[in-house]
Amino acid sequence: xxxxxxxxxxxxxxxxxxxxxxxxxxxxxxxLYWYRQSLGQGLEFLIYFxxxxxxxxxxxxxxxxxxxxxxxxxxxxxxxxxxxxxSAVYLCASSTGxxxxxxxxxxxxxxxxxx
Amino acid sequence: QKEVEQNSGxxxxxxxxxxxxxxxxxxxxxxxxxxxxQYSGKSPELIMSIYSNGDKEDGRFTAQLNKASQYVSLxxxxxxxxxxxxxxxxxxxxxxxxxxxxxxxxVVVIP
Numbered sequence: 322x323x324x325x326x327x328x329x330x331x332x333x334x335x336x337x338x339x340x341x342x343x344x345x346x347x348x349x350x351x352x353l354y355w356y357r358q359s360l361g362q363g364l365e366f367l368i369y370f371x372x373x374x375x376x377x378x379x380x381x382x383x384x385x386x387x388x389x390x391x392x393x394x395x396x397x398x399x400x401x402x403x404x405x406x407x408s409a410v411y412l413c414a415s416s417t418g419x420x421x422x423x424x425x426x427x428x429x430x431x432x433x434x435x436x
Numbered sequence: 437q438k439e440v441e442q443n444s445g446x447x448x449x450x451x452x453x454x455x456x457x458x459x460x461x462x463x464x465x466x467x468x469x470x471x472x473x474q475y476s477g478k479s480p481e482l483i484m485s486i487y488s489n490g491d492k493e494d495g496r497f498t499a500q501l502n503k504a505s506q507y508v509s510l511x512x513x514x515x516x517x518x519x520x521x522x523x524x525x526x527x528x529x530x531x532x533x534x535x536x537x538x539x540x541x542x543v544v545v546i547p
Contacts, residue, residue: 354534364524366534377533388534412479415504421487423528425535427479 325428344413351418440485455512468528478485
């Protein structure tokens with residue numbers, strides 16, 4: 322079946338601009354996660370959505386970052402007033418959300434370059 | 437102390453040999469453990485999950501978990517050039533939604 326999809330695959334933006342990154346999880350998966358991976362760094366958790374519950378935003382690095390998930394499916398990660406340190410690969414993952422089933426499946430990522 | 441630690445140096449193994457990767461974690465409350473494979477320029481791909489102490493085998497891969505010693509390992513038997521990638525260890529803590537990842541181990545299989 323279809324995996325997690327993300328768009329765009331690449332995004333180049335100027336410092337100070339806003340960007341929106343999109344994630345479409347695996348059909349039927351209620352849990353959705355955003356991570357980012359910077360050169361030489363590990364994967365860093367950003368935010369987690371589970372069904373209709375309030376999102377876990379504990380990993381967002383600043384108030385320039387926000388995310389929403391509409392209709393329990395597609396999610397959008399927004400970065401306002403981008404900075405060069407925001408350059409990274411932004412990865413979305415989804416899981417079933419069922420108890421004792423915690424495997425997360427990643428999308429192909431969006432490579433963000435802030436110039 | 438880092439939440440999840442992996443040896444940083446690349447591991448070179450001849451084709452057909454066993455590659456052994458180790459990962460330690462700091463939180464005793466961790467409950468779920470995963471190994472991901474990441475090819476250069478690609479996203480992580482889940483290859484193994486393990487929840488209980490002991491060994492879990494899937495094809496040429498074996499994951500080993502020892503909660504008392506707080507480590508999880510991955511063995512790749514009969515290594516193939518296509519196994520050349522970075523392997524990421526990930527840990528989920530009880531009551532926490534996210535995965536914590538190690539920095540990864542690069543494996544190079546030499547034909």
